[in-house]
Amino acid sequence: MSLQHFSHQHPLVFIASHGHEIEKVNCSACGELVSGSSFGCVEFGFYLHKQCVEAPAEMNHPFHRNHNLNLFTRNPYLAGTIICDFSRKTWENFVYHCSCNLDFHIKCALFSHSIAEKKNVEFQDISRIDPSINTGNVTEELKKAECFACRKPLLDSIYFSPNCGFYLHAKCxxxxxxxxxxxxxxxPLFLQFNSQRLSCKICQKPQGPEFVYCCSPCKFALHIQCATIPTKINQPFHRKHPLILQSVDECLPCQICQETTNLNDFVYFCSICKFVLHIRCVSSPLIIEDKLHHEHSFTLFPRQVLYCDACGTLGNYVPYICSTCGIFVHKNCISVPRVIKFYRHQHRIPHTYFLDQNESEPWECRFCLEEVNTEHGSYFCSKCNYIVHVKCATKNSRWYYEVDSTETEEATDSDEPVDLREIHPHNLILSGDIRDFKQCHGCLLPIDTSYCYCSQCDFFLHKACAALRAKKHIWFHYCQKLLKLTSGCIFQCCMCKYFTSGFAYTCDKCKERFCLRCSLLSDMPKCEGHEHRLRRFTGESKELC
Structure with missing residues (x-):
């Protein structure tokens, strides 16, 4: 028996079984080893599985209703390799191709067609593996594998044995x-390959060509997981009313993670109480352990409380509780660093859940100048009585970094003055004679008080400039490294942008230089003509004093 196949110029002869001499031949369509019956042209070494011979030249695939798929014997593109949109593997043999750039390896197209047609008889002989029971012999490849249908980790659910050639959850x-x-x-919504790369209308995440429930004319798509979540739920921490899955035209904080929702996000919402939960937060873990940041575990508490004991923020929210310490915290505040290095302060600053104090005066945050509630969390440096809100200190990842509390703290500002021999080659003499005009070579300001001068050359320094620290922390410098006092060059100050030839504090790491006027400026200066402290004003500032 023979037949003429469109993929080969010669008739293909039926081969009932392969003898030993040609047992190692591959199918020219799917690339897999030929075993059992097949069709072939022995002269040209061209063989096809019986299943591949019977594959239609044009397929109306239930998972792709927009167009028919055409079978190509070679790459339909002018250049590049083909990537199967089902298995995500590169391919060089027969491929089903659609004009919308959807491509399926021939075996993947036939297999997924069987799934769509519910020909479950094909799966009866394939073993199913429960990852919760079969914990042995799990390879690294399986740990990284994703289900070809839902693109979720394969080991999340019962799956078909990979010996079938596919990674598939049984439920999919x-x-x-x-x-x-x-x-x-x-x-109605049909189970489709997402060839149009439509975003899910519920979670808003852009998607690749995996399975979705889709209405192609309306360009409406839902993830498999999003399509099956309940549209109404009841929660123990909001017992007054049910929460409805809906699009909300307000930006409100989620009551568990405290992250603000985006406009028109789909969330679980109580419109009466303005109570919001992200879809992902509905399944928040009941117990969270983070030994790096807290010695005890935290348990989800089914009530709302007013204050977070970690960050001190006011507002109703669903907390996690440490019953040992008796503290309630936001979910995100469980991982608040124990000790940080904040760019505006020279010392490491430990976190505290409350502050012992004898003074009746309120504590003022050194960043925002607002009052700090010392009965709840803050960052406090006991060496300097420097305090800052947790939210202020950790608002921007550039402003701080977490440090190991067991490590030795590197040296900070000291009273050790600069070695003047590194600044000027000659000895300097102290003088109080200010009759003639003289200019300080350090700060470039006129000299009207005691100063040091060089008897061999025209070099003058204020007495204060001659006693400057050799190394200094500068509060507005993000590198958080001590800057070294340098001189002898013309430079542009990275803060005020003026060019100057005076002294500079220079960072060895980023090479930034700052003039003395900027380097000696306090982070919260006071002016005799104004009752409040002054703060640095930038283009991002929303208000003045």
């Missing part, structure tokens, strides 16, 4: 081909 094979959904009542 049993998905209904058509559903009706509350959010799109005009038309």
């Amino acid at each position: 094979v049993d998905l209904p081909a058509e559903i009706n959904h509350l959010f799109h009542q005009e038309h």
Whole structure:
């Protein structure tokens, strides 16, 4: 028996079984080893599995209703390699191709067609593996593998044995081909390959060509997981009303993670109480352990409280509780660093859940100048009585870094003055004679008080400039390294942008230089003509004093 196949110029002869001499031949369509019956042209070494011979030249695939798929014997593109949109593997043999740039390896197209047609008889002989029971012999490849249908980790659910050639969850094979959904009542949604790369209407995440429930005419798509989540739930920490899954036209904080929702996000919402939960936060873990940041575990508490004991923020939220310490914290505040290095302060600053104090005066945050509630969390340096809100200190990742409390702290500002021999080669003499005009070579200001001068050359320094620290922490410098006092060059100050030839504090790491006027400026200076402290004003500042 022979047949003429469009992929080869010669008739293909039926081969009942392969003898030993030609047992190691590959199918020219799917690339896999030929075993059992096949069709072939022995003269040219061209063989096809019986299943590949019977594959139609044009396929109406239930998972791609927009167009038919055409079988190509070679790369349909002018250049590059083909990537199968089902298995995500590169391919060089026969491929089903659509004009919308959807490509399937021939075996993947036939296999997924069987899934769509619910020909479950093909799966009866494939063993199913429960990852919760079968914990042995799990390879690194399996740990990284994703289900070809839902693109979730393969080991998240019962899956078919990889010996079948595919990574598939058993539940994904049993998905209904058509559903009706509350959010799109005009038309039913069909299980489709997301060839149009539509974003999920619920989670808003852009998607690749995996399975989605889709209405192609309306360009409406839902993830498999998003399509099956309940549209109404009841929660123990909001017992007054049910929470409805809906799009919200307000930006409100999630009551568990405290992250503000985006406009028109789909969330679980109580419109009466303005209570919001992210979809992902509904399944927040009941117990969280983070030994790096707290010695005890935290448990989700099914009530709302007013204050977070870690960051001191006011507002109703669903907390996690450490019953040992008796503290309530935001979910995100469980991982608040124990000790940080904040760019505006020279010392490391430890976190405290409350502050012992005898003074009746309120504590003022050294960043925002607002009052700090010392009955709740803050960062406090006992060496300097420097305090800052947790939210202020950790607002920007550039402003701080977490440090190990067991490590030795590097040296900070000291009273050790600069070695003047590194600044000027000659000895300097102290003088109080200010009759003639003289200019300080350090700060470039006129000299009207005691100063040091060089008897061999025209060099003058204020007495204070001659006693400057050799190394200094500068509060507005993000590198957080001590800067070294240098001289002898013309430079542009990285703060005020003026060019100067005076002294500079220079960072060895980033090479930034700052003039003395900027380097000696306090982070919260006081002016005799104004009752409040002054803060640095930038273009990002929203208000003045």
